Amino acid sequence: MSDLTLILLAAGNSSRFKTPVKKQWLRIGHDPLWLYVTNRIKENLPSVNIVIAAHADEIPFMRPMCDYTIVQGGATRQQSLKNALTQVNTSYVMVTDIARSCVDPDLIDRLIASKDAADTIVPVLDVHDTVVYEGATIERENVKRVQTPQLSRTDVLRRALETDIEYTDESSAVVAAGGSRCFVPGDTRAAKITHTSDLGALECLIPPSAAVFTGNGFDVHGFEADKPMVLGGVSIDSPVGFKAHSDGDVAIHALIDALLGAACLGDIGMLFPDTDNAYKNIDSKELLKECVSKLHQFGFVILHADITIIAQAPKISPYKDLMRRTLAPLLHIPAARLNVKATTTEHLGFVGREEGVAVSATASVHYFDWKHG
Structure with a gap:
């Protein structure tokens, strides 16, 4: 017809x-x-x-x-x-x-x-x-x-x-x-x-696929004087913060992009445009919570995440465990399934010149298994 x-x-x-x-x-x-x-x-x-x-x-x-x-x-x-x-x-x-x-x-x-x-x-x-x-x-x-x-x-x-x-x-x-x-x-x-x-x-409904999906995220922020630094959801002892529309938490921003990439749901700019004053100076943990809620609503469960922070300064090692314990509950996963690493660029490039920080993140998700709860 x-x-x-x-x-x-x-x-x-x-x-x-x-x-x-x-x-x-x-x-x-x-x-x-x-x-x-x-x-x-x-x-x-x-x-x-x-x-x-x-x-x-x-x-x-x-x-x-x-x-x-x-x-x-x-x-x-x-x-x-x-x-x-x-x-x-x-x-x-x-x-x-x-x-x-x-x-x-x-x-x-x-x-x-x-x-x-x-x-x-x-x-x-x-x-x-x-x-x-x-x-x-x-x-x-x-x-x-x-x-x-x-x-x-x-x-x-x-x-x-x-x-x-x-x-x-x-x-x-x-x-x-x-x-x-x-x-x-x-x-x-x-x-x-x-x-x-x-x-x-309902006999016509087959269970969700058991496939696992992986996404990558990468973000960079330069330093800004006289601004608090927040990285990986925690406060960092530093004389500079990040130049950004939000609080500039470059680790969370890269993580959000990795999660959205794994779920094929666009990118952080699509969810939280920097032209929207609602996100001006916002705590990036709130953005992460909203991103995770979006993934859950769209049928995904987070399996694992891995974050690599590339910074000549500040020193990240003292904060890595706190970052894991801060971010894992926001992802609804145990801290054992969230990894935080740190490296430098051996004084090469803008990171080596201590002008900013770059972060690479990877995340894995799978479908919510409604068949077995």
Whole structure:
């Protein structure tokens, strides 16, 4: 079906999903969940247009991973959908949530086969248990469990969403606006991931890859007189500090780049631009905490880090152990898996002339293993 756009909603905050990883970024093999679900549906609809609504902070990291149209989501599911609809110019639109990860091709075929039956086509499941509502038992035959994807006429859905009332699915908005709805059989395999316990019941989800990824970071800062020196997260006894937008902790900056490199999440300038006054003179340990949180949200666990400080002055040896004990907790690893080394340039170059310090860092990460906790 070529006159169709698929909208995938992936802008939620996963507030009920109790892991450090955002639900959208759980790894299925190597793919984050949002990409796995999109590609899985795309296989059954090769000619479909695709629009993904995502959290604004995540879009720069999603775009290198696919060629799909990605738009900024809103504060609610409905606002995310409205934002995505601005990119739709087909007569029909199919909407689903990334959390609905195991949509069967047969379910999609049923929706498309019924596209002319009503303004919106909805997969539903019957309820087999007794249902009590506000103290009264009601006929369970009249109760349906609504699923996604839902297929709608684009113009009808757009008009239905011109309201301040928040609906939890598209069909409710369409019906409230006077449109028609047709039910088709749903699929118990298309269960929605809401809690971590839901993952084990979804047979289509394979465990994350066990691969380990390594990244490198390198940074240099010149000296600045009458400024405190902070290096590796600790205060150094020195008559000079570092010339920088932040506190200039060149060791942490190189470490951040190594971590981002291992996770393929860009570089320190992408996360913390030096044009942003929010980072003026900031403690670089705060930047490291935010970087580690970002890695965790995107499905990574830090395995190991190695830092080499290249300095003619000051002397680093007295501080190496304190640096390890300071930085390791910020990485959520034991100090035994964080190494700090120091060397000089034998008085060669700007480092040898005692004009600044250079740091090289390496870090390794792996995917969060949601399968085994």
